[in-house]
Amino acid sequence: MDLILxxxxxxxxWTQGCDDMARRLTVRGxxxxxxxxxxxxxxxxxxxxxxxxxxxxxxxxxGALGRKFKLRSELAPDATVAQLLALVQWPQAKGxxxxxxxxxxxxxxxxxxxxxxxxxxxxxxxAVWWLHQRxxxxxxxxxxxxxxx
Numbered sequence: 001m002d003l004i005l006x007x008x009x010x011x012x013x014w015t016q017g018c019d020d021m022a023r024r025l026t027v028r029g030x031x032x033x034x035x036x037x038x039x040x041x042x043x044x045x046x047x048x049x050x051x052x053x054x055x056x057x058x059x060x061x062x063g064a065l066g067r068k069f070k071l072r073s074e075l076a077p078d079a080t081v082a083q084l085l086a087l088v089q090w091p092q093a094k095g096x097x098x099x100x101x102x103x104x105x106x107x108x109x110x111x112x113x114x115x116x117x118x119x120x121x122x123x124x125x126x127a128v129w130w131l132h133q134r135x136x137x138x139x140x141x142x143x144x145x146x147x148x149x
Contacts, residue, residue, distance in 0.1 A: 001133045002096040002141075003088060003113075004048075005106045006040070009033040009126035009146065011057040020077060025060045032126035032146035037064035039149050040128065045096050051075060051087060052100040061126070062100040075101045081109045091133040113138045 010029035014020055025033060050069035052062040053076050062069045074083040084105060088097045090113075099106075107120035110129050115138075123129060126146040132139045 001091050001093050003090060003131045003133070004040075004044075004096065004098040005109060005123070005129045005131070006036065006061065006098060006100045007103060007106050007123045007125055007127055008053075008055070008057045008061040008100060009036070011125075021055045023055070023057050025057055029057070029126070030060070030064070033061045033064035035146045035149045036061075036126055036128060036144065037066070039144060040065060040098070041067075044098065048096040048098050049088075050098045050100070053077065053079070053102060055102070058100045058102070069100070075099060075105075077102045077105075079105045081105060081112055084109050091136075091138075110140075114140055 009032035010026050011023045012026060014023060050062060050067055051072045052058050052069045054071045054073055055077060072087060074087045084099065088099060103123055104120050106123045111118055111120050113131055124145055128144045130141040132141050
């Protein structure tokens, strides 16, 4: 199984009274999402399952890819690692799953799966971490940042 974790691109700052779920990408975030989507589109198998947080910024990030995706409440900003892993059926599922979500959940998931001592790792805005599970071993295949593409 391949699990690809894509953090949403740069979004509007949160301010007091702002609806966090309604925050949109900035112009820079739109460019980040487009660059990463172009790279991902060349790498992803055509049958990749794409699961996205229902927040507007994650929908916009995933939308840059131009593929069908499903919104899943289990990936909202307050999601847990257990919710994410149950949703993607890690590690039993076959094929490739792309998750578009949020920090700290993505960083916590990565830390758990690759056995980091820290409880989470930093995932930059718009970045992708690609993990592969084979024979009870999780390998980190690549980390891509939109700023380097």
